[in-house]
Amino acid sequence: xxxxxxxxxxxxxxxxxxxxxxxxxxxxxxxxxxxxxxxxxxxxxxxxxxxxxxxxxxxxxxxxxxxxxxxxxxxxxxxxxxxxxxxxxxxxxxxxxxxxxxxxxxxxxxxxxxxxxxxxxxxxxxxxxxxxxxxxxxxxxxxxxxxxxxxxxxxxxxxxxxxxxxxxxxxxxxxxxxxxxxxxxxxxxxxxxxxxxxxxxxxxxxxxxxxxxxxxxxxxxxxxxxxxxxxxxxxxxxxxxxxxxxxxxxxxxxxxxxxxxxxxxxxxxxxxxxxxxxxxxxxxxxxxxxxxxxxxxxxxxxxxxxxxxxxxxxxxxxxxxxxxxxxxxxxxxxxxxxxxxxxxxxxxxxxxxxxxxxxxxxxxxxxxxxxxxxxxxxxxxxxxxxxxxxxxxxxxxxxxxxxxxxxxxxxxxxxxxxxxxxxxxxxxxxxxxxxxxxxxxxxxxxxxxxxxxxxxxxxxxxxxxxxxxxxxxxxxxxxxxxxxxxxxxxxxxxxxxxxxxxxxxxxxxxxxxxxxxxxxxxxxxxxxxxxxxxxxxxxxxxxxxxxxxxxxxxxxxxxxxxxxxxxxxxxxxxxxxxxxxxxxxxxxxxxxxxxxxxxxxxxxxxxxxxxxxxxxxxxxxxxxxxxxxxxxxxxxxxxxxxxxxxxxxxxxxxxxxxxxxxxxxxxxxxxxxxxxxxxxxxxxxxxxxxxxxxxxxxxxxxxxxxxxxxxxxxxxxxxxxxxxxxx
Amino acid sequence: xxxxxxxxxxxxxxxxxxxxxxxxxxxxxxxxxxxxxxxxxxxxxxxxxxxxxxxxxxxxxxxxxxxxxxxxxxxxxxxxxxxxxxxxxxxxxxxxxxxxxxxxxxxxxxxxxxxxxxxxxxxxxxxxxxxxxxxxxxxxxxxxxxxxxxxxx
Ligand code: FES
Ligand code: FES
Numbered sequence: 113x114x115x116x117x118x119x120x121x122x123x124x125x126x127x128x129x130x131x132x133x134x135x136x137x138x139x140x141x142x143x144x145x146x147x148x149x150x151x152x153x154x155x156x157x158x159x160x161x162x163x164x165x166x167x168x169x170x171x172x173x174x175x176x177x178x179x180x181x182x183x184x185x186x187x188x189x190x191x192x193x194x195x196x197x198x199x200x201x202x203x204x205x206x207x208x209x210x211x212x213x214x215x216x217x218x219x220x221x222x223x224x225x226x227x228x229x230x231x232x233x234x235x236x237x238x239x240x241x242x243x244x245x246x247x248x249x250x251x252x253x254x255x256x257x258x259x260x261x262x263x264x265x266x267x268x269x270x271x272x273x274x275x276x277x278x279x280x281x282x283x284x285x286x287x288x289x290x291x292x293x294x295x296x297x298x299x300x301x302x303x304x305x306x307x308x309x310x311x312x313x314x315x316x317x318x319x320x321x322x323x324x325x326x327x328x329x330x331x332x333x334x335x336x337x338x339x340x341x342x343x344x345x346x347x348x349x350x351x352x353x354x355x356x357x358x359x360x361x362x363x364x365x366x367x368x369x370x371x372x373x374x375x376x377x378x379x380x381x382x383x384x385x386x387x388x389x390x391x392x393x394x395x396x397x398x399x400x401x402x403x404x405x406x407x408x409x410x411x412x413x414x415x416x417x418x419x420x421x422x423x424x425x426x427x428x429x430x431x432x433x434x435x436x437x438x439x440x441x442x443x444x445x446x447x448x449x450x451x452x453x454x455x456x457x458x459x460x461x462x463x464x465x466x467x468x469x470x471x472x473x474x475x476x477x478x479x480x481x482x483x484x485x486x487x488x489x490x491x492x493x494x495x496x497x498x499x500x501x502x503x504x505x506x507x508x509x510x511x512x513x514x515x516x517x518x519x520x521x522x523x524x525x526x527x528x529x530x531x532x533x534x535x536x537x538x539x540x541x542x543x544x545x546x547x548x549x550x551x552x553x554x555x556x557x558x559x560x561x562x563x564x565x566x567x568x569x570x571x572x573x574x575x576x577x578x579x580x581x582x583x584x585x586x587x588x589x590x591x592x593x594x595x596x597x598x599x600x601x602x603x604x605x606x607x608x609x610x611x612x613x614x615x616x617x618x619x620x621x622x623x624x625x626x627x628x629x630x631x632x633x634x635x636x637x638x639x640x641x642x643x644x645x646x647x648x649x650x651x652x653x654x655x656x657x658x659x660x661x662x663x664x665x666x667x668x669x670x671x672x673x674x675x676x677x678x679x680x681x682x683x684x685x686x687x688x689x690x691x692x693x694x695x696x697x698x699x700x701x702x703x704x705x706x707x708x709x710x711x712x713x714x715x716x717x718x719x720x721x722x723x724x725x726x727x728x729x730x731x732x733x734x735x736x737x738x739x740x741x742x743x744x745x746x747x748x749x750x751x752x753x754x755x756x757x758x759x760x761x762x763x764x765x766x767x768x769x770x771x772x773x774x775x776x777x778x779x780x781x782x783x784x785x786x787x788x789x790x791x792x793x794x795x796x797x798x799x800x801x802x803x804x805x806x807x808x809x810x811x812x813x814x815x816x817x818x819x820x821x822x823x824x825x826x827x828x829x830x831x832x833x834x835x836x837x838x839x
Numbered sequence: 840x841x842x843x844x845x846x847x848x849x850x851x852x853x854x855x856x857x858x859x860x861x862x863x864x865x866x867x868x869x870x871x872x873x874x875x876x877x878x879x880x881x882x883x884x885x886x887x888x889x890x891x892x893x894x895x896x897x898x899x900x901x902x903x904x905x906x907x908x909x910x911x912x913x914x915x916x917x918x919x920x921x922x923x924x925x926x927x928x929x930x931x932x933x934x935x936x937x938x939x940x941x942x943x944x945x946x947x948x949x950x951x952x953x954x955x956x957x958x959x960x961x962x963x964x965x966x967x968x969x970x971x972x973x974x975x976x977x978x979x980x981x982x983x984x985x986x987x988x989x990x991x992x
Contacts, residue, residue: 174936308932315937316928316944318873318913325872358856379876380863455877455885455938455972505875505938506972541878739932743978747935750974773882778970782963787977 131280133159135240135287136168137232143239143291147283156236157186158200159244163264163276165192170202171229172477174454174507176802177740180309181226182233184736188301189237189294191261199310201501226736226798227704231293238291240282247281248273296734296795305738311503323475323502324459328534331461332361333382334525335538336371337391338547341398341766342624345369346391353388360385364528366521373525379538399624399766403553406763407446409620410555413576414444418616420595422604430614433570437561441647445558446828447577447636448760450551451776452629456505457544458518462486462526463534469496474519475504477512481585482519489523508751509628513549514584517625545776546768550761551629552578552622554599556640561612566652568663570612573603573640579619580626598628602637602807607669607701608645608660624763630751631803634702638807639756639814642698643826646815656697656815657681673701675792676708676729683790684710684727693724696816698808704799705732706792709749711812717821720839723753723813726787728805733796741801742789748805749787754779756810758832783838842902847871847915855902862886862897865912873913873941877970884969887942887949888912894949896968913941920990921948927985935973943969947983956987 131147136155138144146155158166167183179199187197241261248266249256259268266273301307314320339345349372351363359381363374372391376382421427434440460474460482470490476482479499486497504511522537529535539547554577561570579596581587590597595617597604604615629635649659657677664674677699680686689695692714699708712725728745735741759776762769770776814826817836826834844851846869853868865874865888874897877885881899888897889911924947927933934940943966950957950965957965962983971979 176935308929309934311937312929312932312934313925315934315940316925318871318941320937321872322875322938324876325866327867327870327872378863378867380859380867383879453972455875455883455936455970457876504936506936508972541880541883743932743935743975746977747974750976751972754974772880773878773970774880778883778972779974779976780970781966781976781979784974784976 131161131283133240133243133279133283135236135243137236143235143287143289145239145243145283145285145287147280156233157190157240159240159275159279161276161279163274165190165197165264165275167197167199167233168202169199172201172475172479172501172504174475174477174504174511176744177309177737178226179311180307180740181736182229183310184301184307185230185233186237188299189234190241192264194301194307194310196264197310203498227800230736230798234293235291238293239287242288242291243282243285244275244278246285247278251278251281302736303734303738307737307739309740320503322456322505323461323473324456324505324538326461326473326502326536328461328463328536331534331536332375332377332529333379333538334373334375334522334535335382335386335540336366336373336521336525336543337386337389338371338543339393339395339398341395341400344393344395344398346372347394348392350390351385351388353390354385357381357385357388363389366524367528368524371521373528375525375529375535382538383540399763401766402764403449403762406553406620410553410576411444411446413618413620414555414557414574416618418574419618420593420616422595422600422615422617423613425614427614427616430570430572430612433612434559434561434572437569438564439562439651440559441562441644441651442559443557443644443647443825444827445556445636445640445643447554447639448762448829449553449624450629450635450755450759451545451548451761451770452508452510452627453541453544453776453778454504454506454508454510457541458510458539459537460519460522461534461536462522464531465498468492469498471498471500472519472522473500473502475502475507475511476519477504477507481512481514482516485516485520486523489520489527508630509632510549513627514586517549541772545761545770545772549625549627551635552580552626554636556636558640558644560644560648562648562651566648566654568610568612568648570614571610572614574616574618575600575603575637576618576620577636578622578626580628580632582619598633600637601633602700602702603641606641607667607673608641608663609666609670610663630748631702631806634700634803634807635752638698638700638702639811639829642700642808642811643814643818646696646818655687657686660699669701672706672731673699676706676731679729679790679792680708680710680727683729683788684712686710694816694820696812696814696819698812698815700804700807702800702804702807705730705801705804707745707804707808709808709812711753711809711816713813713816713820715820715839717817717824717836720837721817721820722839723783724785726784726809726812728787728789729792730789730801730804731792731794732801732804733794733798735791735794736798738791741791744801745789745805746787748803749809750779750784752806752809753784753813756813756830757783757838758830760830760833843906844902844910845908846910847912853902857901857903859902860898861888861900861902861905861910864902865897871912871914875938875941877939877942882968882970883939884942884946885939887945887969889916889945889949892952894946913945916945916948918948920951920986923986923989924948924951924982926989927982931978931982931985933975933978933982935975939969939971939973943971943979947979947986950983951986951990955990957983
């Protein structure tokens with residue numbers, strides 16, 4: 113396959129003189145088709161006269177596989193094999209390429225790419241199939257019911273032809289409003305574990321082009337010196353040292369005062385010139401706290417009356433049930449700030465077009481955000497701003513800030529020039545770790561009261577931390593009655609049947625910029641819930657799997673969660689770990705999917721823990737690409753475990769202490785043994801896979817480590833802060 | 840100053856100041872972008888290239904020190920070991936975001952060149968410096984073992 117990565121390649125190819133069939137939706141959502149001249153339509157599938165089929169991908173590809181997944185949907189319904197389909201990323205258009213779960217907003221996140229596209233993309237493929245068949249049937253004078261498309265060939269009634277032969281005729285036919293979608297029993301590609309990713313080859317041979325790889329003619333590289341403490345502003349700078357750097361062009365203060373931009377001829381010159389810059393800052397409004405103070409603030413909030421009663425439960429009843437309990441299990445947890453640290457440092461490029469427009473080249477996770485921000489900065493209508501979406505080297509949430517942070521920086525840096533040269537803004541790894549956005553710090557204090565038989569009587573769960581959604585465009589969607597759902601998701605909506613549950617929330621001050629981080633609130637809520645479940649099971653003297661199952665009855669959610677729990681336990685030979693090994697288990701629902709994980713370790717906290725093996729069971733509804741689902745679980749588990757082992761962002765006097773990977777150590781290959789993933793066969797609608805692997809991984813590890821060690825209280829994370837060593 | 844580099848079998852005269860990391864000459868001057876920037880401090884491996892057949896971190900290799908060496912980047916590596924690794928990578932769909940993978944492939948080729956049948960422990964040890972934020976490690980391990988089989992066949 114070939115990926116179209118030329119500068120203006122996005123969709124402009126449709127203007128070729130030859131016939132083309134485009135099938136997609138109109139802005140009102142109706143299925144529609146067109147030939148190249150019709151611009152009132154944005155297609156999901158494009159078929160050229162030479163028979164080549166291209167899927168237009170509205171989601172961005174940061175590794176989670178939507179380019180392959182959405183292409184699979186089109187290929188399935190259109191009757192193609194996977195080597196007969198290419199893909200291109202869609203332009204930014206919030207009306208047509210929006211995430212159906214986000215409203216008029218194009219974006220990838222919340223593990224929604226497949227969930228919101230499953231029917232939409234199949235419809236486009238199926239409509240194209242019906243139109244091509246109808247065109248062939250008319251031409252051949254046969255009934256369309258006699259024809260089918262197999263492996264890209266229209267056939268039946270003793271005839272056969274390439275798709276391309278009927279592209280022109282099909283484009284004249286009205287698109288069916290409700291094309292017939294295949295019955296799951298007819299699927300050949302959807303659910304097929306042998307379907308391979310479409311981007312493996314170019315990513316293994318260095319040909320894949322990420323935003324960082326773009327070299328526009330005559331481009332300048334921009335890097336920004338930012339305040340050492342968040343919120344500081346520039347009062348002046350001296351670039352004498354920078355002028356000695358060959359390739360340095362100039363330096364200028366951003367109009368926001370948030371930093372000084374250094375422009376240079378190449379990246380190395382930009383790095384050196386920035387290092388040589390002497391900037392003075394007004395830090396009077398800047399962050400001055402240390403992470404210890406942030407921690408104290410959060411822990412104090414857990415001791416005070418909560419600001420919000422999240423589920424409007426009877427708090428007094430919960431407290432009195434716990435007072436009467438035979439046993440009370442109590443634990444306080446602290447979750448530190450975490451950086452996303454995607455492998456490709458943040459960057460994007462901005463250039464002006466001849467007709468006064470602007471093009472942003474970006475591995476953009478939520479193009480609508482930067483699209484609107486750029487329209488405002490450049491005072492241009494939305495249609496004068498184009499976004500060329502390129503591959504992204506990971507994101508984990510970082511490439512989707514509500515304020516389009518790095519794209520805005522690039523736009524401001526570009527606006528300070530005469531606009532004759534494209535400007536590519538590059539972040540270093542230090543910028544990424546130090547000037548970034550973080551998973552907010554959170555604390556949980558949980559008290560569980562059990563009767564003498566180990567039954568739960570009351571569960572008092574206090575959460576304190578910084579809201580991610582308040583003050584952003586997502587506030588209306590995510591915050592209700594003052595409660596930011598992303599602060600409590602995974603606790604307040606737990607599928608466990610817990611009698612007497614009270615959930616309290618207190619928002620603490622923003623310490624620094626907060627941002628969703630792979631699995632958002634579930635990064636801490638799953639940990640608190642699942643460690644408490646193990647402690648309660650232990651207090652009750654019941655096996656942790658058995659204890660969880662007792663609280664998973666009564667509905668479909670509970671049934672599916674119990675299903676993955678049992679499957680993971682079975683596949684991991686739960687309770688029969690080899691000598692010298694200890695297992696821990698956790699199960700959690702997030703983003704509509706259910707995941708259970710068993711972590712098997714050797715050693716213990718004191719002598720050093722080695723993660724030998726992880727077994728995972730996932731129910732994500734119908735798995736469109738089962739091997740991609742497995743890969744996402746593997747990656748999600750590694751991401752969760754890598755951070756909970758030893759990573760945190762800390763501040764001293766408002767300044768971030770970490771610099772680069774040596775002190776924000778990524779998970780390494782030797783840190784984790786085999787990961788064995790089992791996907792539950794399902795006919796339910798597909799749900800998320802990019803994130804649900806992450807939440808259970810950390811508590812499953814914690815539960816294993818706690819069982820292997822004596823008197824270990826794993827309250828402070830990362831685990832190295834609770835005196836756990838790893839070998 | 841002008842520096843002459845032997846890269847991917849060709850000679851290139853490039854303008855670069857002493858102390859410039861080879862990485863930036865490869866990416867910005869020669870426009871070979873398969874070699875990636877991930878950290879700049881030799882701790883992620885995304886920038887791995889071969890110097891006389893041995894993997895090195897190009898972000899911490901200075902251009903004036905490599906004038907006499909044979910430099911190979913992901914674009915230029917096409918020996919049977921590299922082909923086996925790339926085939927295995929595709930068979931197993933090792934990649935996710937893919938950004939670290941040029942470096943992973945270059946290191947894997949380095950490993951298999953000196954040890955055609957590495958054990959899982961030997962793989963873990965050799966590949967330690969190649970970080971993958973997408974955590975594709977288990978497939979990297981399997982991919983190297985599969986490449987080893989392909990090489991034997
Ligand atoms: S960029 Fe060279 S090791 Fe990270
Ligand atoms: S595949 Fe994304 S960093 Fe390795």
